[in-house]
Amino acid sequence: MNLLPLWEVFIRTRRGLDHKHIGSLHAADGAQALQAARDTYTRRQEGVSIWVVEASKIHASQFEDNASFFEPAEDKVYRHPTFYDVPDELNL
């Protein structure tokens, strides 16, 4: 069996919403991936816009690196509004 490359599919379900990852499929090129994504993921009008991205083009963070990769955000509580001491009654 001849294998076509893998594409990741992202769908905007309504205007005003982000494109969201919905799944993947195999296709020879972008145009074909779009058509297959339409047939596979929007048979009931679940989308108003589709993005397809060749899976091999995606760079992803690695689970093994999570500890050091996301660590810099860990001790920065001052990035959250609740860190600051202000009077409650002012509803800041």
Added chain:
Amino acid sequence: MDQNSVSNDQARFDQIIDAEEKIEPRDWMPEKYRLNLIRQISQHAHSEVVGQLPEGNWIGRAPTLRRKATLLAKVQDEAGHGLYLYSAAETLGESREKMMDDLLSGKAKYATIFNYPTLTWADVGAIGWLVDGAAIVNQISLCQTSYGPYARAMVRICKEESFHMRQGFEIMQVLSNGSHAQKSMAQDALNRWWWPTLMMFGPHDSDSAHSQQSMKWKIKRQSNDELRQKFVDQTVEQAKHLGLTIPDEDLKWNSERSHYEFGAIDWDEFQRVVKGGGLCNRGRLHARRRADEEGGWVRDALIAYEEKRCKKDTGEAA
């Protein structure tokens, strides 16, 4: 990797499972968890794909245009379900090619129910009502499975399944309220599909070592017997509404348990059909192989076209 970091990974994994959070594709996971999932998800995918065949048999003979459009849409949905599930299995590192090869070589399993023939139009009704009904009970439970991509595929599938069952029930309803011949056709379909449908939930919990581990890992959330009971309880009421009789003399309401009790399942028949002794095992595989062979030139053409386009692009750039 040293011993320590393996046990750290294991602890993280256990923590995620305990907290009812999802395991995602790039997370560390025990190898057996991964293999167990690949087996379950690919079998599920194969079942969706092979499951198109019994009903596909009736698309050209559907009694009205409405029924034909419905059946086409349903069968197309099942193809989609297969795709959602194959992509979920691919996130675990299994290639689509290998899954296809395993299906076509007969190595992979799919739901035995699809090795039974669809002899009359009522069978199309019975499949939607019973087989999709049973699949829904199982799939609703699997929406809570611990592997993220599988759970998300299940949520999408469940949204689509409800029309499958309703259109099947509607067919049974029309036949049950029709002529004497139509009603007996509906009863005959129920008689043939009832027991194989109960077998869809798999062996009894006491005989299923496999599913114990799956429950611990929260791949499965309810046991085979629990799900089967749920299906029987809801379906007996539906059969009453149709005025059809469930082909089980031992079926009776147990008011203490608040469940229906039902007769013994013929597991010898189940094993026989699993091992290839069903009426349609060979036909189903033959149809899949033929589809693969006959579609081969389309895939070849797509690749050739894309290669040519790439060459032209780089040629123009140079």
